[in-house]
Amino acid sequence: MNRPAFWVAFAVISIGAAFVGIRYFPRAFSIVSLDITMDRDRALGEARTIAQRNRLGPPGFREAASFALDTEAQTFIELEGGGKEAFTAMMRSGLYAAYTWRVRHFREGETNESTIRFTPDGVPYGFVETLKEEAPGAALDAAAARAIAERDAASRWGVDLARYALVEQGQDRRTGGRVDHTFTYERPSPTLNDGRYRLRLVVSGDRLTEVTPFIRIPEAFSRRYASMRAANEAIGIGSVVGMALLYVLGGIGVGLFFMLRKRYVLWRHAAAWGLAVGAMQALAAINELPLIWMTYDTALPRSTFLAQQIALVAAGFIGFSVFFGLSFVAAETLTRRAFGHHPQFWRVWSREPGASVQVAGRTVAGYLLVSLFFAYDVLLYLVTTKMLGWWSPSEALLHPDVLATYAPWLSAIANSFQAGFWEEALFRAVPIAGAALIGDRVGQRRLFIVLGFIVQAIVFGAGHAPYPNQPSFARPVELILPSIGFGLLYLYFGLLPGIVLHFTFDVVWFALPIFLAQAPGILLQKGLVVVMTLVPLWMVLWRRVQVGRWTRLSPADLNAAWTPPPAVERPVAIVPVTHATLGTRAKTAWFAAGGLSAIVIVFLAVADRSRTPPLNLRSAEAADLARQAIARRGAALAPRWRVMPMPDNGSSGAHEFVSETAGEARRTELVGRYLPGPRWNVRAASFEGDVADRAEEWRVYITPAGEARGLQHRLPEGRAGAALDEAAARTLAVRALADRFGLQRNQVREISAKPARLKARTDWTFTFVDTTVAPLPKGEPRVEVQIAGDELASAGRFVYVPEEWERQQRAASTRNLVLQVLQTLVFAGMLVAAAVTGLIAWSRRRYTPRLFLAGAALMLLISMVRTANNWPTVLASLTTAAPLPLQVIGGIAVALVGLTLIAVLVGLALGALPHALRGTSTLDGGEALRLGVAAGLVAAAAAAAATALRTPVWAHVPDLSALGSTVPVLRLALDPITTLLTRTAVLIAALAAVEHATSGWTRRRVPAALLLAIVGLLAGGLPAGSHLGGWLLGGLVLAAALLVTYTRLLRFDLTMVPIALGTLAIVITLARGVERAHPAALSGSVIGALLAGGVAWWWFRALRQARTAVDAGGPHAQV
Template sequence: MTPETLRPADKRFVLVCILVCAASLFIGIRYFQRAFPEASIDFRVNRDTSRPLAERFLQDRALPLSGYRHASAFRYDDEAKVFLERELGLERANGLMPGEIKMWRWGHRWFRPLEKEEIRVEITTRGELASFVHVLPEETPGADLQPAAAREIAESFLSNVIRRPPGTLEFLDRQSRKRPKRTDHVLTWKVSGMELRGATYRVSVTVQGDRVDGYSEFLKLPEQWQRDYARLRSLNESTSLVDSLLFVLLGIGMLVSLAGHIRLRNTRWRTALIFGLVAFALQFLAALNEFPVAQYDFDTTGTYASFVGRVVIRAGLIALAFGGLILLLTACTEPVYRSSYPKHLSIRRMLSWPAIRTRSFLLASLAGITLTFFFFAYEIGFYLLANRLGAWAPADIPYTELLNTRFPWVFVLFMGFFPAVSEEWMFRAFGIPWLERLLRRRWVALVLASFIWGFGHAAYPNQPFFIRGIEVGIVGLILGWAMLKFGILAPLIAHYSIDAFYTAFLLLRSGDTYLAASGAVTAGINLIPLLLALGAYVVKRRFNEESAVANESEGMPAPQVPTEKRTESLPVTAYTPLGRRPLFLVLAIFTAGIALAPLKAPRYGDSVAFRLPKQAAEDAARKFLWQQGHNTADYKVVTQPKDRSDPSALQYVYTVVGTHGLNSIYGEAVVPAAWSVRFFKPLQKEEFRVDVDPGNGRVVAFQHLLPEEAPGADLPEAQAQQIAQRFLEDGKLDLGQFELKETKSEKPKARRDTDFTWEAKPGTRGAAGEARARAQVGIKGDKVGVWTRYFKVPEHWQRARERQNVYSLSVLGIRILLIVVLFAVAALMLVRGTRQGTIQWRRAALVAGIAVIFELAHSLNSIPVFASAYDTRLSSQVFTLAAIVGSAISVLGFGLLALLAAGLIMACYPDAFSTSIRNNLPLWRRDAIGAAGALVGVYLLFQAATGWLGYAASGRALAPSLLLPPHLGTYVPFVSGARDILVVALFCAAAAAFATRLWLQHSHHPLLCWSLVAWLILSFLPVSARRFSEAMIDVMPTAVLVLAAWLLVRYLFRDNYAAYFVAPALLASWRSSASWLAQGNTSLAVQGVLLLLVMIAAALALFTRSAPQAKLAQ
């Protein structure tokens, strides 16, 4: 056999590649800056040399730094940067940002774990002070200055330290806040003569007591510009969201394909595992490598050890997700690619030494490297033309936080590997052949796969919104052609090289030998196989035979032999009905639950009832606004239930005064729940939000949002305070029991807004320990624009509650590890069941289809919920499109989960959905209904017991949360309640099947079984608990519930498959119905009764078949 060598055509191809690389390099060097201009940064000081400047400033301010930890970061205001570039042009923006506008800053932070006090200083890259802040606990003592005295101190600081005389500034705003032992003031000026297209350059000074403890310079952007830019960006985001729907559909196709190949035992799990492990390792190291950057955002409520633990856990979780995704994508892609392109190098062997020695490898590697150079030139040409036609993109910043990490090359490797592998697998190696089989046209598949990938990049800020999608889509066409011509290796090399090069670009330009060398090696690592292949050919003067490493050598699955269909007359599974004793026990449990249900303990929120229908709440809100002088006739309106309680305040008050005190204070000082009525107009900022008490229709909070350009009066503070006091007194609030704590005065363009906050005095009904009820009123111009009431808890207590410690970290670790282990075991069960043919995916798909119908009905029924989240910066068309696409993705995701749940049930119990099971339904009818009754009875007893336990342990347990009735914000709660029944029935059945199968498989190892149970109970320990009593009181009912579930399954549910569906469904309908019936609302009561009746009727209809003649187990 003649040895294979380079052919004449190959030599011409090599020559063309050399010419393309040379031409691309020439274009890149000459035109890169014109195509991708950079922001101008004058690095007179770097991260290290800026620190002494910050320390010297703090030394002058008599702020010692001994005992503090230090962290640093590069800081800038991205939105301000974009504003200047878009409005002034890059050239003028570059002239302003390094000097007059202090944009580029080195941030330095000194902090101590578990202490609030910290210091932050920002020094510009030119070595000037841009901001500093000295954060103090609110209990720190200090002077009680009047605003005028504080302003004198601030102006003296500006003149003597910052060198900004008051004559160059125009005073704008003041905010005063009364702390327990001092008064703080924040004063703001704008710099005269620094107006830039409606933006103003401002300076702010913070005076704490009688010390200047804060200073900042910033560009205040025009509000209308921010809204317009958000609307512009929404086109990018909605385009990307629409593309993501196609992405999801392609992903579902991958999973369907994977299931088929698993059934044929045609999946190369070892190859998938290798790629997954590489992704895991690179992402884990990259995440840990960012530790110095993460330190800058250290949360001082936790210990340093807990911070390190959270960083490691987070790194591990993200790495596990990325690794799992690559494993899954590889498993889906490899068999499709192998069967579609038998002559190309196989994925499993393409990086092996025999493959490197082949002609295909050499040409594919050369093509990949050439494409890297070509795309470099292509993007330059594309954006030179696009910029000439009016396209825009934000200027690149010649700095990256990678330079602040120890091993920046790890991130370069990851950013080259992960996008290249994940995207080339999905959109080239899988997407093109799969779509070709589906659509019967290769060119259609190539175009569709390329532009699905391309428009996945549409969320970038480039304008117009479609420009990035077109640019990357064209790249996708070329990469797709390269795959068809040379195999997946060529686009894989090109994709890796492009992403790695752009990630390493600043490392190459850093001037540091280590950074430049490591960036060059990691970005150019794909040259190594090419050089090896070229060197081997030069030495041997021949190539290896390709057939041994091509896809065709991997072997194809044998054609599936048709199996005989299962007959529909399978024998009925032997079943032993419950005897009289268990049935009497069921009756006793249910009766006890019903009897004890009315004897429930007092609970937080007992007085909350949504007696008022939505329409009545809207009428009450309109009446209130009319009384305030506002006409809302032409406004759109949407109403949703709202939980108005703050979890921190709730916990504090509960700890101090217990359940009765909590209900008393939250019933009088702060209404815990409300109908939140919103009046708005698309694309207009002005809107009204009114909270209405759902029990009596009283308005309890109000907010009027106004654009900053809206005109209004410019009242003195005293006159504005009189209006606010009169409003509160008309609302029956006794201001004699309150004291003024905070005042904020702000000057928008054509009016003055002033906010006042009063706090309950000690010993009054609004005080609980150190917590105080507060009343806030904001005057916009000469009208009330804000009114609300809330609770303020002591800062030291809140920080103690938020503290992350070894306990919370341990519980989090236990919980995450359990979820990962159970997820992995369930995945293995699904794979094994698919391979063995025990999962009937068509029947699982039928179940998923029914679930999708219910979820779609729920989504349509939830349109008011979506509408309540409308952002008035967006057009209604864009928002509607985003809501529709988001709902479609959600429905598809729910259907996929339902499919997997049904599949898991069959993986554990293969006959769960078989005909024989349907024949068994009459045998199970009585026992299934009995099991459902027992479950409802156990639930009612459990609720009663936990209620009394929580009441008895008031002050020592976690505060109970407010339980709002489900789906109040939908059109018809009944529809979404029916969907909940299906969700609960299906997923509870899947969980029960999974748990019982695990238990039975390991029943011969009782120690292992009960260890898993203990692990499960420990995972339910509350992360938010900060006292031993809180953890124990919360986890004890969980342990009892797990034990009750075990007893129910063992003695009542047993092998009655129907019970596992019917009982959870009946319980779900009971809970929703009981909640709606308790509201005193006729419409809800009717729907509650109807839901329960429909569920009972459905259960009876399920069993109304004559019992087959079957022999029962004796």
């Protein structure tokens, strides 16, 4: 490799591979040839012209543009609508433009907006204008509206209606009196097998507000495709499980634990690179902001929308940076330990090694190998698609959206940087180096390296299976040889060449649209892509210039030369903590506060008793009643059908709207009629048989009194049936009103009639207003009737919520999402920080392993039992479009990984607590126990007060979730335990850190108090709907309670925390039980309270004993 002839031959082979790849690329991959003569600026300009001419959109609008593909239509056509040739022919003939420019005109706070579409060559291709529901307009009959639709579609949008036939015609009367008409047309020929070319025209009042060509895709295909995709997803889940168990728990967790003990870990460089990769991902997300405005909900203030994006970017940056950093630490550390002949990775770009011929060779080799891997991909797809019939979607190499970002080069570089660096570190270095170290341990190094190669190839390939390719194993098979190639590069030459190759290879793919684009300033973007891609080479050349000559790696530059620093026994630095004494008067005051809190709790519990009737029907009874209701419809469920009852507390209805606008009395009056109350939601479905037929489902709602209401029958689209006209369908709907609700035709007002023309029948949906109910100040009591062919499919009542109110609720939901992201960051961050601190402490032998084992085992055991007990809920949520075994296996695998990771994190945090408590204040055991109970009662009273403040009356619903489990009593009994363990681990770790940081609350009190207040504020959950004020008040109560309880009591002995949290859990559990929302509520809650008390007491004693042992045995005591 040191001879020039080798590099000349290597370069020639690389050039030849590039030629082969380019030569056969169009034959291997289906490339859609698009004549994109319209650029983004032209699309924006012509959209403004059209909007001004046709008076579309709001005044003073903002604009956004995107070039999009109808991927659903493409997938259908290529798989079942005639193949890739049919898709290409369709695009060429202009039957349907799957690729379109979309220009959106919108304004903050305005419902009115428009989206105008153009073909790639700039021909207007339809539009949609959204009007306010209350906007005034005419109430034309269908004939007059159709005349307007056909006239304006032809004159203004160039639609040739002679090629179409009308197949659907519906109308919808808006609350402001305007009548909107929808007309759907279909081309008799040509067809796409079961797919049809259609056109939708909408007239709102007397204005044409929509012209949309589309392809009607049969439901059967969507379900077949979902079933096919389930295998891809299952393989991907397998990769995630393997990564989590082997690489994260095994490589990062166990591997770094032993490396920390050997003082082998170098974390600073890895942390810096983790931050760099995380920052690049965050910048790439910000770079997409111009395109994000296409999905902006104008119901949100722009500030809220931007806050949402910032929160998501910040959460991603923090999470990715930590995970990437840990991955890099593990990869480099294990590599340094396992492969002494590799250059030290963090030094390859330092002055002397960076100018070496070895580093230069590894860098150049990475670049030269790109074309070989590229040619392999091309030839593989050429063979598999032409000879084996494998499928991957056709692609257009030019993506104008790339040019809409702030810096087009950034996204290509950032995504490639992340994939090249992180995947080679975690998916290559960790398994191979870890396998080598295990092999060294057992004396089978080569065997374990081979096993490591096999594992990394399987996991890496399976991780790419979710891509839209068929068969499901296409990508895993494709990546076997590349995985082996990357592995060999790593094995012989270290991380550098694989990272350079992977990074550059991905850049080639991601940057193709940039290099094929023609636009002002594009040369700069292309140049930046090249410059950034060659950064590894620039680093080598820079070091070469610095040194003035080519060097060679010295033995000191290899991993074998690195030795851990000598162990230095340092005294454990314990920040002096002032041991304050809790006086007798203070103790008495806390006992009194606990007693008073108990009275407050009882008072609030009585005042907060749910007014809704209990759901005393058991699951089996609800299932039997549902079967009887279905049988009365003349349907007999075969053995393959599963009847799956699920409890429903009724919170899904428009309770908040009615309560806020009409008063609580009207809301209560409508519960059980137009607003849902507690009930059983019984779903009957089959997971066997033809996937298209499995779309058939039944749904029945069973009231607490045992009445079957709202029976729904969902038929597959392909099921044959009648094709009724509007009058005949309306007759059936009116009959259903009388039979189901006792409503006569003169007691309702029709709002809309909407048809759906299917392949073998016509369905209808009618909506009526119930005029027998006293009018609401806002909204309406409505009834919806669905007719499938000539069968009554469903008839249900609901409260119609006006658009403006719904928009306000969407804004509130988005704000709550931002708060949820913040809560997750804070509490997940606290748990991870406590766990990492515990891992480091364990590696330094300042840990209590038995508490780790006890906490992790108990957490995992209870979590697994709870998950298994929750099987009915899981089953009822599964889709019939995917194979049941794949869904079950995938769910079990994900649950196993997630529960194991959480159990390990909690266990790591718990095991570190005795040493964290070393040197803190203590109380007598009996006093600590009693005061802990008092603190828990105060916390429970504060929690009850906070709940009362943040929970409006309409949001008081019974907790019926336990009824969705196999054994409800078991669910209620185990529910408090995992929460108690997690809170104990996080809260004691946090309070111990505060205690040491403030030296016993004698300094830095302001920042510490602020942090505790934030934790207390966020501990109250999320606001109920739009009630931010109540949530804030409740959060302040919790913040004050946490601050006062810690500063005035808990800091005198932090081992009281388990007792306090256990008391809190007991109170909350019993409060739910005394509501008796269902038969198992009280007994399950009593058992849960006893278990919570027992667990709290055990951990109280265990922490006190362990802390005593640590204080007696010194900083390295292992207890």
